[in-house]
Amino acid sequence: MPKKKKIGSYPNAMIVMSLTAALFLIGFCGLLVIQSKKLVSIIRQNIEVRVFINKEVSKAGQDSILRIIQAKPFVLNSGETKAITFVSKEEAAKEFIEGTKEDFATFLGENPLRDSYRVKIQEDYFEEAKLQQIKKELDQVKGVYEVVYQEDLADNINRNVTKIYIVLASFALVMLIIIVLLVNNTIKLAIYSQRFLIRSMQLVGATNGFIQKPYVLRGAIQGLVGGIVAALLLIGLQQLAVRNVEGLALLQEYDKIVILVLSVLGLGVAIGVASTYQSLARYLRMALDDLY
Structure with a gap:
């Protein structure tokens, strides 16, 4: 049953x-x-603002630029990631040659690239308007030749x-x-x-x-x-x-x-x-x- x-x-x-x-x-x-x-x-923290330095700036001048950048509130503050990295023109040339497989030194006879600082920024500043303001601030620093970043990427x-x-x-x-x-x-x-x-x-x-x-x-x-x-x-x-x-x-x-x-x-x-x-x-x- x-x-x-x-x-x-x-x-x-x-x-x-x-x-x-x-x-x-x-x-x-x-x-x-x-x-x-x-x-x-993670993607935002790895976006860099590149600060190119005038060729005539001395080592002391470069250190002065570094201290000014470090004092800015938009610089990433993280113990896990190095926020500011110095890239010499020789290192930049090596990166360029590895990426393009072309050695510009063979026909230019010199390295036209510049020493630079690569700056990681706080996630709160990851907006086109704020990045433009960062660019404007860093452009005004004495000894800075140019400031660039991947425009429109943030938006x-x-x-x-x-x-x-x-x-x-x-x-x-x-x-x-x-x-x-x-x-x-x-x-x-x-x-x-x-x-x-x-x-x-x-x-x-x-x-x-x-x-x-x-x-x-x-x-x-x-x-x-x-x-x-x-x-x-x-x-x-x-x-x-x-x-x-x-x-x-x-x-x-x-x-x-x-x-x-x-x-x-x-x-x-x-x-x-x-x-x-x-x-x-x-x-x-x-x-x-x-x-x-």
């Missing part, structure tokens, strides 16, 4: 699986945002990054709405199977709060379990990617990943509680005839 379903049975596994799938997709979008922001930050990167964030945010929002509706319907169906039990509790004098308490607590536990499973899947996926994709370890910001995991857990509990409470409220107000 087929096993009879017990009165008050509840499809816990189905609800937890729905919540897990929902929270994993949302968490995955968050993980993409975190790592894309880190990638953009192009900022514009493309904004588009990426909008797409990811839109996708996450649409997924959140769809998933909340699906989870809400799943819990609604589960509560539907409990409607006669709920009515029986009302008939013996149980208050709404008394009836709601175990269901809402169960919804919170389901959301928490779904969040834990989703978080474990996210961490497992992230670790697998780090071990198999070269250079991906540089994009990891574990403090933000911890915040993301906690947010997934909190969102799971919130969805579980809110959906359960909303579905219960409907059946607590429903007339007896409507239960059939």
Whole structure:
């Protein structure tokens, strides 16, 4: 004989699986945002402003220019990266020859390049208007021949990054709405199977709060379990990617990943509680005839 379903049975596994799938997709979008922001930050920190020095400037003059640049607020302040690098004209010539495979010294007879400082800037200054202001300031330093950077690069990167964030945010929002509706319907169906039990509790004098308490607590536990499973899947996926994709370890910001995991857990509990409470409220107000 087929096993009879017990009165008050509840499809816990189905609800937890729905919540897990929902929270994993949302968490995955968050993980993409975190790592894309880190990638953009690394790109910005490696954009350089090049300060070319007049040929007649002495070593003392070069040191003076360096001190002036170091005092500027836009210079990158990071212990991990050397913010200002001196490149002699000989080093610059070597880089040029390696890049172009052409030795200009053979037909020019001399090295026309200049000594320079390559300056990494703070991420907050990575805007075309601010870069123009930096160029203007450094051009006014005595002994500076020319200041150059990749113009329009800042605007192009900022514009493309904004588009990426909008797409990811839109996708996450649409997924959140769809998933909340699906989870809400799943819990609604589960509560539907409990409607006669709920009515029986009302008939013996149980208050709404008394009836709601175990269901809402169960919804919170389901959301928490779904969040834990989703978080474990996210961490497992992230670790697998780090071990198999070269250079991906540089994009990891574990403090933000911890915040993301906690947010997934909190969102799971919130969805579980809110959906359960909303579905219960409907059946607590429903007339007896409507239960059939």
